[in-house]
Amino acid sequence: MLIEKPTRLLLAGLSLLLSASAWADFSASPEEARGIAKEAYLYGFPVVEMYKTLYTQAVDKPGSNFKAPFNQIGNTARVFTPKDTAFVTPNSDTPYSFVWMDLRSEPMVLTLPSIAEGRYYSVQLIDLYTQNFAYLGTRSTGNKGGHFMIAGPDWNGQQPLNIDRLVRSETNIAYALYRTQLFDEKDLGKVKKIQNGYKVQTLSRYLGQPAPAAAPKIEWPKPTANMSDSPELFRYLNFMLGFAPAQDVEKDLLARFAKIGIVAGQPFDLKALSTEQRKALEDGIADGKAEFATFKKDKVDTHQVPSGDLFGTRDHLKNNYLYRYAGANMGIFGNSTDEAAYMGYFVDSTGKPVNGARHSYTLHFAKDALPPADAFWSLTMYDGKSKLLVANHMKRYLINSHMLPTLKRDADGGLTLYVQHSEPVKDKKSNWLPAPPGPFYAVLRIYLPKPEVGNGQWALPPLTPVN
Template sequence: MLFALALAAALPDADACYAATEEPEAALALAQGLQGFIYGYPVVDLLKQRHNETSRVAPDQPVAAPVNRIAIYPHLLTPETQGQLRAANADTLYLNAWLDLSQGPVMLDVPALGARYYTLAFMDLYGRPVHLGTRTNGGVARRYALVGPGATPPPGGEAVMLATDTVWMLGRVLATDAADVAAARALAQRIRIGAPPGAPVKEAEPLRPFESIAFFAMLNTALKELPMRAGEDALMAQFDAAGFGPSVSFDADALPPARALGLGCALRIGPQVLARRGFKPTNVRNGWMWSGEMADPGYDYLLRAEVARGGYVNDPRESIYPAAITDERGELLTGERSYRIRFAPGELPPVDAFWSLSAYDRASSQLVANAIARYSIGDRTVGLVRDADGGLTLRLSATPPPGGTANWLPVPPGPFHLVLRLYLPQAAALAGDYAPPPVERVGE
């Protein structure tokens, strides 16, 4: 009776999973499946995203394009247009593309963008980014060759080596405000991928692999194609023993009931494990947390999975995102209270490009609609009022503050977190010597 629950479409409930820990075979499968869930989280998440962005899975889908073609978001992101992106910024126009390098290197031509900041982040299936853009080329025109594992760089382009044949390109082009979006979009349209497009976009059901044991079927298919990473032979052997490793073929219908239950329970408790143990900040100051290891977690699979769950990251040299979930008293941020952040003179974020602050719903990491449609505030915000001493005080609340909205960042009405973005951070920020000021509670 206990094991029969694992074969149902829905994941086992908490009671079944607790009971499974007392059954040796189910407990072993749970342990192996949990390791597989943590290891495979970015792989499956990205493959899910590829399907959902190269197919038409919703009538209000913000972007969809065949593999090897770029889709450009129509405008700066809002709660209505953010789609599947988590913790999306509202500072730049996004470009989205899925690349297939399995048939050989793919050429990429970028125009001269001059002083306008942009970056193209190429994410392999392990969630590691490689950037091209203002920081790497100074804004001049370039031709690149995107080269997958085992391939030989071709002549005629600057080689960019990538670890997997499936690559997600997420580009960002600065748009100073809504009126500047057309100019940013015109430049983005000149970025070209020199490879045949994949299958045309068609209507399809969205993939939801985290909701069923289909997760392990997707992971199994991917592991057969991904290059073996050094030092992971024993781990892959464990995955083989569990039925989803690279040397076996996963068949959910043929799984022994105990193993099916254990794998289902791994998917049930996996998200809780990530939420509680995955993120390990290397810096915590004034309530702000960030980690210099997030762009390349190495063999820290928990951190790698939690980074993916939170929306992926950039190379720190490109941008760093200190986050805050508590105020100066150590209590969780909530829209039921009002806050301020005061940057004293000379203490604004040290950047070579720009900085901004955004607020997100804590549970979903998504933007939430507000009365003035402001989803970031920073050094490019028009009309900011400086303090008498030249400092800058930002007001954070769910309703307009008494002093006016010039320095107001609206926050969600319930639990939320903050992300402070530093684009092209200077040495003090990269070294951890700069700490943003605390989030102070006001009005009590």
């Protein structure tokens, strides 16, 4: 159909007016926008990275990493391998179970079975900011099991008498990430039985009562390739913030973000931005990445800032958004410091980045100086580029404390591990952790760390290059 020229001009003018109206809140100058974009990038990156996992595990049913729909549990009755790509730096000691909870209409009740003493398990409760707001399991609630209710910020009901604990989430969507210790391949049947005992129900179903009115259907935006590394991030951040009521402590910050169009639940249309505005956002993101790179090199790689500072509750993190960003970037969904200690080997004893194409390495634990754990410890290998587990013909992705009877001790009773790409000679093979032929990093995890880990009485041994 032909449109007369005056009509076309009118429609074009109306389109521009609507666009200008939609972006009337982009009031920051380019210089100010760059600074705000840096803050918003560091603030929003964990939220958007979490959305990637949410979409993969609970929305994208045809996908290879799909686990279960919302408010249902998905069990993985095996440890993670290099084929698992839903999130970076996973552990490969504890088969995972996954529950994405939609708490808008009513709470969820998580029922845990009784588990034999001596087996570690945990349920990590994570809000949309990647903050660990609570734990269930061996350390926090014991191995006796029970019924635990998770409620969102808008729920005002009464806690039922037969609920062992009520836990509050500050966001209306939350994640329950279960870890169940697996001792060896022969133990897999017992782990499956435990996982089958994990039950998830809405509160109304648990009580046998009529369900409340359903919350509005959510139209989940499909992830894009560059959603975490470009201004596209702000579109997903706006979407996710719609499920996260503003906290009083952040209202001034969010008002500042609004100057570049970051508003909870509102659209963020990059096409409506001028070239100058878009460049300001891109430069701000680059500034954020640069600040993290310096922080990682100077503070994290040198262990001046321990992993325990990067994961935890909002109060524990003290709204340090660079720390929260670092945790999500290097190992999203990492445990809080009381649950596990993480110690990363990103550089060797000389301060140089570790690389399996350039060196072989040794890691020596002196006699009686193995990692102090009330549960267990493990050293896991990751590819430096993909941040995923490293494929190798032995299918060995870690060395852990349960393997100690099969490892060869030094003459003095110490333990030396061989971290390298090439297979070592036979008498060292039992202690070999295969590395890729290129950049890598290894993470030492200590589950239920003893006090000497936190107070410095136990020293992390260095990764030493072999000449």
